[in-house]
Amino acid sequence: MIHPIGRRAVLGGLLGAPLVAIGAMAGCERVAPRGSDRAARRRRAHIEGAIRGPSIASGHALRDGTLRQDGVETTHRARVVIVGAGIAGLSAAWRLRHGGVEDLVLLELEPMPGGTACAGYDGIVPYPWGAHYVPAPSRHDAELTELFSEMGAIEGRDDEGRARVAEHVCVREPAERVFWNGFWHEGLVPEAALDARDREEMKRWRAHVDALVARRDGCGRRAFTLPIARCASEPELLAWDAMRADRWLEAHGYRSRWLRWLLDYATRDDYGLRLSQTSAWAMLLYEAARIDAPGQPAPPYMTWPQGNGAIVEHLAAPWGERLRTGRLVQQVQPRPQGGVSVRAVHVASGQRERWDAEHAVVCVPRFVARRIVVPLRDGPDDAPPYGAWVVANLHLRDRPRGRGFPAAWDNVLVDADGLGYVCATHQRGRDHGPTVLTYYRPLLDDDPRAARRWLERQSWSALRDLVLDELGVAHPDLDDLVERLDVWRWGHAMPQPRPGVVWNAARRAAARPLGAIHFAHTDLSGLALFEEAFHHGLRAADEVLDALRGRSVAS
Template identity: 40%
Template sequence: MNTRRRTFLKAGIAAAAGLGGSAFGVRAGGSFTGGMVGVDSALGHRFRDGGFPEPTSSEATEILVVGGGISGLAAARELDRLGLRDWKLLELEPEAGGNAASGRNAVSEFPWGAHYVPLPGHDTPEVTGLFEELGIIVRRDARGLPVYREEFLCHDPQERLFVDGRWQEGLVPQFGIGAAERSAIAAFLARMEELRGARGNDGKPAFAVPVDRSSRDPALLALDRETFAAWLTREGFTSTALRWYADYCCRDDFGAGMDRVSAWAGLHYFASRRGEAANAPGHSVVTWPSGNGWLAGRLREGAGGRCSGRAAVFRVVPADGGVEAWVWHADRGASVRHRAKAVVLAVPQFVAARMIGPEEAAGPRAGGVYAPWMVANLTLRSMPLGRGAPPAWDNVMRDSRSLGYVVATHQSLHPVPRATVLTYYQPLDEIPPAEARRAAAERGWESWCAQILADLRPAHPGIADLVERIDVRVWGHGMACPVPGWIWDGRRERLARPHGRVHFAHSDLGGMSLFEEALVQGTRAARDVAAQLAGKAGA
């Protein structure tokens, strides 16, 4: 973690925000600490711009996994399960985890990215299998329904929305809207419920997780050619409150609003989950104080000492019937030639392209749209007060460009609420991604803090006095964004095919950044590798 620690007076924030002292109720001596956190940007830029030295030594394992996000960790786990234990996992960051990264301080663990998994349905035995292995599913009841470990199910109350000066329970707007709006929302939700059960002409579910298990019915795939906003308009869903909700959901899951993601992706959000449980409604989610960091942690434990952090793979080429990867080990200050019989590239496609070669770097693999995000963790002396419904797990503000915050201590079993950590999310989607990345890279910690506190102040007037620490992380390429065409124009499916002994595994290949997608992609890649090494026909 590259944390710059510093302290400054709240007056400093106010000045930085250009809001003047009065906006913050400046209090002499009130201060908090924190800094920018995240990937070693020097290492990242060096990877992008080249300039790593040629390898001076050699290593070899049977298999090499490049990338320690969920897909890489899942591939590694599956290799072990298939009896292929001679592998090595290389990760650019100090610790594997990817978008499921998390942190901890004296108050709580907290997520830096993905923070929950919806209950899996029949489509994803990979997920139920992992959940049984990790004790998230403890047993099955007489009807065969999974019984979840209660502590891991998201505790009640789950969501609240700040609208018109009050917190209301639930995210679907309820108060201060007319009967027409309410019935439009009800009609939309009923339509989504219908689509959840719908099947295409090939008998497969219309929308499934992972994406590849969805129907190929051309009538459904056509939805990938227009935006979700256009579809809503075409279908007569014009209610302002409903469109806010639909837009919020798209930004929450894809880092881009309904006018940028495809209708197929937008509908997938609402109509692809068919989870079930004996002790929870099907639409529940599992979560932990560290978010999906808990899952990443369990997968890391399984990997044992076979993961290396701060390792930049900068070239992957075929060699002697296998593959050779050139790896810069930042901690050793040296490059290593790593030979393997097969490689799993569990990295975003634009990164994979740079590793494989210049012709790929300009090809379709580099064509994805990646949404930049800002995530901040605010450590507070106590839960901030607000009018209306009590604190929930997910707290969203209607008139904010942020997605609101998730309470890391929500899953705590302590009977008296005390200090807490809030994880604040904001997709940087107001300007095109490349511009947003440049602007975010230049922005200082003070400026982020000022913006975050100003955004939270209407809902929590006293919050500035409670803050002890704010850490901010910018994800330049947070997630692949399912813009029209990205999922079903055929390109995505071609990218998933192996290059000789180089296999690809990343949630990108499913078109959306989901834990389940990453797990399935990683598991599939490991099985393909095993089949190839066993001399059977490949994938």
Template identity: 40%
Template sequence: MAAVELTRRELVAAFLGSAVASGCKREQPRAPIPGAVVDRAVEVGHRLRGGPLPRAETLETVDVLVVGAGVAGLSAAWRLAGAGVRDVRVVELESEAGGTSRSGRNSVSAFPWGAHYLPAPLEDRGPVVRLLREMGAVSGVDAQGLPTFEETLLIQEPEERHFYRGHWYDGLYLRVGATAEDLAELERFDARMNAFAAARDAKGRKAFAVPTARSSDDAEWTALDTLSMAAWLAREGFRSTRLKWLVDYACRDDYGATSEHISAWAGIWYFAARQDGQGERSEGFLSWPEGNGRLVHQLLSALPPRAVERDVLVHTVEPGEQGCRVDALDARTGKPRSFQARQVVLACPRFLAAHLVAPWRTARPAWLDAFTYAPWVVANLTLSSPPVSRGFPLAWDNVFQESNSLGYVVATHQRLRQDENGPTVLTWYLPMAGADVKAERTKALSASYTDWEALVMADMRPAHPGIAQQAQRLEVQRWGHAMVRPTPGFMWGPERRAAQESVGRHLHFAHTDLGGLALFEEANWFGVKAAERVLTELGQASASWL
């Protein structure tokens, strides 16, 4: 690491945990794996901290300006395009659209740089299903009126496996060596989650729904937001360390923190919201080699040519009586640009909006402090052939029991049967799950490429002997503020609701953090919701897609 010189074992312990560090063996000398740290948002975005920035003398006029080309911003533009609004422009800080759903590609395969799957929707309504229909992913409707999906998009078996003490085992829950008490607790936990999934309020709303905006706001359920998921487990008498590991994995996977720091409502939502009370539906997960980058491409394809402008650093959004003035810099040349927009959708996280919205610089909303964000690191490792394994065969999702990482997914999984011995790309995920997000962010950003190569290899080598010799290239993406954390009290507290309110009639907001969960469905929902507010203000209101 740049700031402090650590031994290799100390480095591994600091990022991946003591169990992985204790297994580190002295390496034989080897050539370094070619690669790089590929992100640049930190160096560009931190220009916002440098004081006043210039304004252009000439204003570019536009009916609707969407700031941010992540899933929320693109969903807003998609909804506006669907309503026939032509004068829409999307500006994006980075050189690629998609935010944490973006993807990459090399000669072997496309691969994700963040979100890599979409749970198959349970209902045939809402904007996500509409988008899936547009891209031909919905094959029909079953006898119960529920959507069915193209089989080629559903994850092929084997879906998941688990590495523990030298061998791979089937599934996420480690059944090998489990006691009767462990299995009884798992059965009781599953029954509780099924009951939560089946629960409805007097208005017929699910207690835990996708997106979160459709969930019941009855106190019977929202009271769960006042305690942590770990506290709820203890209160309900769940003591199995194996169950606790499973719940922690779920919280780290979707929320970037362990169960001690995640709302019990959000923890239960993970297990209950995507099923109908009878256990998980067979449709499972939808995925592509590039992960949710395929959904980003679909949103982009619905927009007019040149609607999205990249490398535009917006630094000020100033609401007025007739619209908003938006000041920006060309991130490549440093030249100022300014826009006058009748309507603006600010599709960025709250911590960034705090710097951009001019009135908030002098009167900072108190609710901003409720939003915290977990940093993540994603690495794509290209191999000359699939990794060697002991035990259960290579799966789509491959998890390490004793590591702080989430393991990896296989970008070529859907075509392994046709090319099972060919090159592949493994996408490795590390949520920085410590309680102090600022310290975790500093740690992630201070590590060098050499550090990340050592960490990825330390994580992979025990499960895959010889993997260093198969490695052809490693690329690393650091996400300093990857996902909002649904901490206790956040999901149903007043701060998140206050953050959703527009500023006047011309400035509206969209982002996953407004839903409290960093998920595609939340980004899509709030993007469409903001766009429909814009349509109302433009006098073009139509039937809601929500």
């Protein structure tokens, strides 16, 4: 389960062999590898940095009941309390504001909003700490189109009704490059590596995806679309959700190494899972859901230097003091006289707050919701499995050298466990000098809890070496150029669509409101796509708006 050791063993086998052989002859096998480690440590001694991450400590204090809370409890009122200011919570707030409800508060544990879409602002350019792009919304997604139009990221529609993405938001060319066999190549697959069979299978695959794009059920619903609540639920499709993606490919005759590599990269990138760990349905969703019609290209990616942090900034902007960060919500409880009371503690001061509201929208991961929402406490464990991720931001004084195709936005390494890195200055158009590179690596263990335990134990220098060892293969001068390297440990980065997770009755049930308590989070879909978080937020907000309207009509 421990990736870095596995990888190092392989590397040692390849590169260290001659050294080890010499060492063995001299009767001191351990000297050579340790010597090279020492050299790496010396090369990296100037690098500053720290481990960052969600407030694991306060989360665990909540779990273990050891949180300091000695202040007097103050009582406050709002029509709606939103617990959690990630994309789902902020989207719910956005919808409520558009629906005329401004008397709301957002309670957020972290010092900044955004959840896994948060960003860093202490570099020469803002940079992402998590999600960093969104595919342009499909023609049918009016709400998301509206949000991005508000942001100036979409400028009207083209003749075919597709959103026209603003040029500075559309990923700048070159979008991607891939490191393989000692060189960077254009695109995500090195063109030179493909043989006739790879090409044939890729062609067949595209036709297959087009067929899935066209597929409709008896009610005219698409087989694959976003949000997934709008997908058809025919038995064959649901059976694919119970199936492993690699088995599905096998059954459909897809064996090309490079097609599989591309799809495996896609599932690692979007879900933090290998093909063998992903539901076939989820893999197909990723491929088919965003294409408007057969034969159409996939939508362009929208990105900002700080990644989806730019969306967070836009969504959080109207709320000011109403967005209360550093608040750990401990209890969400229906009140006997109607409405909800939410208890929170200000982590820094120990000050306690009670919020009495007509409605609460709980936009936190299910494993947290189950602890804080009182009526859920005795229910079954209906949380999906969660993947752990390592995200590192490397602050460089200059651009690293690399052989082959020039630097792109997304820089992927074929023979690596990580996903490579994105460059925060790329979208700005700054192509020389200092930059910030964001490195992503999902932990691919079969048992996600083991990955979390491993991650918790890692020191900063171990994680620094993990990142630099991997990227150093493509950029020999990287150690020297990095000035600061911060690592974010995401223990519960995202729900994982392993087989059977998405089309699970528990998912649907968890989304239903409990009286005045509503739920929104990607956990309720079992896959962490921006569109899912957004639409859950909207759905929950609509439930609240309907209820509020119903009441005002009744009175």
